[in-house]
Amino acid sequence: MSQTYDCTRPDGHDAGLAAALSAVKGGRLVVIPTDTVYGLGADAFDNQAVAALLAAKRRGPDFPTPVVVGSWDTVTGLVRDRDARMQALVEAFWPGGLTIVTHQAPSLPWNLGDTRGTVALRMPAHPLAVELLQQTGPMALSSANVHGSPAALSAAQAREQLGDAVAVYLDGGPATIGTASTIVDLSGSRPRVLRQGAVSIAQVAEVLGVPEASLAGEPSSADAGTAR
Numbered sequence: 001m002s003q004t005y006d007c008t009r010p011d012g013h014d015a016g017l018a019a020a021l022s023a024v025k026g027g028r029l030v031v032i033p034t035d036t037v038y039g040l041g042a043d044a045f046d047n048q049a050v051a052a053l054l055a056a057k058r059r060g061p062d063f064p065t066p067v068v069v070g071s072w073d074t075v076t077g078l079v080r081d082r083d084a085r086m087q088a089l090v091e092a093f094w095p096g097g098l099t100i101v102t103h104q105a106p107s108l109p110w111n112l113g114d115t116r117g118t119v120a121l122r123m124p125a126h127p128l129a130v131e132l133l134q135q136t137g138p139m140a141l142s143s144a145n146v147h148g149s150p151a152a153l154s155a156a157q158a159r160e161q162l163g164d165a166v167a168v169y170l171d172g173g174p175a176t177i178g179t180a181s182t183i184v185d186l187s188g189s190r191p192r193v194l195r196q197g198a199v200s201i202a203q204v205a206e207v208l209g210v211p212e213a214s215l216a217g218e219p220s221s222a223d224a225g226t227a228r
Contacts, residue, residue, distance in 0.1 A: 019167075037144070038154065039143060045138070047110065098199045146162070
C-alpha cells in the first residue's frame with residue numbers, strides 16, 4: 001500500500017523525506033515534486049527498480065529514463081566529458097528546467113534503457129527534490145504518468161495514474177512551471193534542442209553563443225522519456 005505525505009507541512013516534510021529515502025534505498029518507486037512536473041523516481045543504479053519504473057509507466061527500454069542529481073559536482077562522475085558547452089549550460093540553468101543529453105561515463109553499472117551510450121541529466125529547482133537527491137544520490141526520474149497520458153502537475157494526479165505501483169508520494173503542492181524541461185543534446189558535433197520546454201531556445205542560443213536556427217534538431221533515442 002502506497003503512502004502520501006503532505007510535505008507542505010513541517011511534520012509531513014520530515015516524515016515524507018524519511019519514507020522516500022527508505023523507499024529509494026529499498027529499490028521501490030517514489031513520486032516527487034519538481035519545478036517542471038511531478039516525477040516518478042528510483043535509484044539510478046538499481047536496475048530492477050529502473051525496470052519497475054518503466055513498467056509502471058507502461059513503456060519499454062526504447063524510452064530510456066533520464067537521471068536527476070542534487071548537485072553540480074555529481075555530474076562529473078556520470079559523464080565522459082564535461083566540456084565548456086555543458087559547463088555554460090549548467091551554470092546558466094541549473095537548478096532549473098533544462099535537461100542535457102551527453103555521453104555517459106564508461107562502464108557505469110546502470111541500465112536506463114536503450115541510451116546508446118548517452119545520459120539525459122537535470123538538476124531540478126525544487127528544494128524538496130534537491131534535499132532528497134542529496135541523500136539518495138542520482139535518481140532515474142521520468143514524468144509521473146502512464147506513457148501517453150498528461151504529465152502530473154500534483155501528487156494527486158500522479159496517484160490517479162500510477163496507484164500502488166509507487167511506494168511513496170511526496171506532495172509538495174502544484175508544480176510551479178507546469179511544463180516539461182527543455183532538452184539540449186550535446187552528444188553530437190553541434191548542440192541541438194530536441195524539445196522546447198521551460199527554457200526558451202533563445203536563452204539556450206545566447207548562452208552557447210550560437211544562432212537559434214542552428215539548434216534545430218530531430219528527436220533521438222537519447223531524448224526518449226525525458227518529459228519532466
